Amino acid sequence: MKALVLTGTEQMEIQEIPDQPLKNNEIKIKMKYAGICGTDKHLFKGLPGSAQANPPVILGHENSGVISELGPNVKSGLQVGDRVTIDPNIPCGYCSYCHDNKPQLCENMEAVGVTRDGGMAEYVYVPETNVYKIPDSLSFKEAAMAEPVSCMIHALKQVDIKTHHTVLVVGDGFLGQLYIQYLANRGVKKVDVSNRNSKKIDQLKKLGATNVIHHDEIKEKYDIVIECVGVTKTQERAVSSARRGGQVLMFGVANPDDVIQISSYDIFFNELTIKGAFINPHSMNEAIQLLTNKSLLDIEPLLSHEFTLEEVPDFLAGNINEKITKAVINLEA
Ligand SMILES: [Zn+2]
Ligand SMILES: [Zn+2]
Incomplete structure (x- = not known):
């Protein structure tokens, strides 16, 4: 099969990889779409994402496709031809965190597209426990977003947001936009967003942002602050922008x-x-439901760019000078 392999720090190449025999509980999936995420940029640069990637490895942890083959011992009832999305994270099930029902903190975590081969390829091999069937009404392009959406769902379970609260979303990237849309549609009174780009004001207000503020000009204090950038300056501001009792x-x-x-x-x-x-425990079903229902989250308009596998290295290296909200790879293009 054709695959885009991360061969070293900032090095990727298209390779022809031999088919593997399926392990007992593995499922082989013909890939349709793979999302490209900030984590992939970190991995490309040799930094850890949800875990360390050790090249050679195929990236791609936001995946959708069709089941093409079942391992000899698959018991989940999934069938060849099923349309599916994938939870990339594979906790061990036996460490103290797994036993404590915190699989996201697993000491032996494996992840599709990070520690083992992912979806930037014609096929991906995944344990059956990580494969989720999707409704016919959900497109493959949207279904590939189940993983990022599930991370947002898990994160929102960590704070107690009431509709009368005021929220500041720090950062207007893809996840920032998902938070704005979701919280505004949930009826939260005020969802402000801080960013650096005044050109995006109209777009962000359309998504449901109450006010769009430059990072340097945050004056108000908020009940809830959601930091979605991950750099020191915005993280410090996120904390200083919380009001008393804030989260x-x-x-x-x-x-x-x-x-x-x-x-x-x-x-x-x-x-x-x-x-x-951290990541997305117990949240994939809810993510699929949110994506299918569309009343709280309409994700398709946020998927601004579609690339072929060949175009991905240039994108990850930062050589594509366009404003990209979220890019996906069409594996059949
Ligand atoms: Zn991701
Ligand atoms: Zn574990």
Whole structure:
């Protein structure tokens, strides 16, 4: 099969890979769409994503496709021809975190498209427990977004947001836009967004943003602050923008060496909650439901670019100078 292989730091090439025999509980999926995410850029540069990628490996953890073959011991009832999406994260099931029902913290985590081969290829091989059937009314392009949406769902479970709360979303990228759309549609009173780009004001307001503010000009304090950028400056601002009793969700992926400066007195005096949210445990079904229903989340208009496999290295290297909200790869193009 044809695959785009990460062969080293900032090195990728299209290779012809021999077919593998399926393991007992594995399912072989003919890929339709794969999303490209910020994590892929980190992995491309040799930084860790949800885990460390050790080249050679095929990236692609936001995947949709059609089942083409079942391993000899598959028991889930899935059939050849089923339209599916994939939860990329494979916890071990036996470590102390897995036993404590926190599989996202698993000590032996494997991930499709990170530690093992992913969807930037003609086919992907996935354990049956990670394969989710999708409704006919959900397009493959949208279904590939089940993983990022499931990360948002898990993150929102970490904070207690009421509709009378005021929310600041820090960052206007794809996930920032998903948060705005979802929370505004859920009836949250005020969903402000801070960014650097005044050209996006109309677009963000259309999604449901109440006010669009430059990162440097945040004056108000908020009940909930959702940081979706992952750099030190915006993370520090996220914390300082929380009002008394406020909750700060650290969602953006930082570089592991980054250190931020925040006031410990503020955390004490204002009773702040600062909460991390990592990947997507127990959230795939809800994500598929949200994507299918479309009343709270309409994701197709946010998928601004569609690439072929051949175009991906240039995109990951930052050589495509267009404003990209979210790019997907059409594996059949
Ligand atoms: Zn992702
Ligand atoms: Zn585990």
